[in-house]
Amino acid sequence: MKRIRICEEHCIGCGLCEVHCVVQHSRSRNIIRAFREERDGIVPGVKVERDGHLSFALQCRHCEDAPCIEACMTGAMHRDPETGAVLCDTERCVGCWMCIMACPAGAVQRGASGKVASKCDLCIGEDVPVCVANCPNEALVLEDDGDD
């Protein structure tokens, strides 16, 4: 499956990944409208962590033995059979936050409504996730581990 490799030594902490993630998950897919009108309703699936000169952009690791799937009490958190991505079916999620308790990367968030979980979906429908495509310094790299 496709995985995003994080190269912290290349990250300059610019935050463009977060910006593009918000736009991609907005209804308008327009940067100005996404930020002026829709920003409060979107929790980006990628977050830049910074500490002095060290920084990296973190999104769900789509783990092989995903603790969030194992802990999910409704079955909402599941693996997409085609892409291998770990996805949350928000129709079935009840916001029990077992996933937040279980994720060692801290990569599952409470969604903007506060009622369902929100996380990286590897940009459904895109060949390359927008955080990778728009990273100016190849600090996020798409790899295919060949495992399906």
Added chain:
Amino acid sequence: MTKTKYLIIGNSVAAVAAVSGIRQVDADGDITLISRETQHTYSRPLITYLLGGKVGEEQMAYRPADWYEKSGVNTMLGTEVTHVDPEAHTVDTAGGQTIGYEKLLIAVGGTPIVPRDVQGADAEGVFTFTTMDDADAIANYIEEREVRSAIVVGGGLIGLKSVEALIELGISTTVVELADRMLSATFDETASTLAQRRLARAGVEVRTSTTVAELLSENGRVVGAKLTDGETLPCELLIFAIGVLPATGIVQGSGIDSDRGIIVDDGMRTSAEDVYAAGDVAQARALLCGTNRCIAIFPNAYRQGIVAGRNMAGAEAQWEGGLVMNSVTIVDLPTISVGVTEALGEGYEELSQLNEVALSYRKLVLHEGRIVGAVFVGDIDRAGIITGLIRERIDVSEIRDVLMSDDFGLISLPAAYRERVLSGTVNRR
């Protein structure tokens, strides 16, 4: 006699995970799943949401409707197993059938406790609450009798979620808890106080340090409860939520070793050859203390099911040890607790931050340079990073000063461990 390669008794988390575990290794060996319950596999923790009307019956399914079929599972729902014979590799059902197996998994869960010494506990309107049938029965009773008041006996997690459902239905509810505070098994005192305060705001009365001594009934229906402190509370419905015991009855007379639960090794094998146990019925090694304990929580049941399934199919999967962890939202207050929630004596250290007005609290319990437990109330974001540090027993003495800071994150962690988390392999088994 019917024969099957893999026989699974149970139809909840551990059973479902075991099917996945088997299929990861063996794509087409016969799997037969027997369950006393009649429903398609459903999410047990959602039963209180169902009662409260937060989810509909169509949302109860733990796996999609075609899941058994797609996984190649032959189901025998509504069938009770009465006897297991490990020598003969067979089980008997209440309907008089005998089924042969090559590998057997017992994943039958627990049975709710009803206190035997409480008089009147057989009155109508008295329930336990651990199955979808219970949810239906309680909902029907509430509707038929137009119930407006209820007592929930037990201030633990099941009790709390029951209370939440009842207040959602506009039923005035009192909690009766034997300990001196609610959630004493999973919370420290501060977190219990915050939870109790949130419930009080929602109009729930909590009576601690007391329990029901006797139930009062009229025309065979419960009308109140006499408490051990002498007081009498009226009610039209009473739910016992005082705990669940592993349903070990199924192995009685089979020669399979059981203590509190069915004893299993790190491969989820019982004392009998080709017989495995997983989930709430199993007594497996605990991560922090190393002894075999029953830790009846959802994520443990899933992991045990996966380990059992893989091993039944011939792989070499290892149970990494059970860790107590619970995430429960009280009315609208999210809480998470993991591991040891209070210093257990010398050598333990507690770090905490409390905001009483915002009902927000974070606490870490450290022992010999490692985090062994945590409590989060209100602010639960990124709690899993701490769970990971506990589970992987990471030495945090170097980063002790930043553990409680607002910008604590993965970036604060030792580089070698951070690298494992970022690569997504920290959980690989």
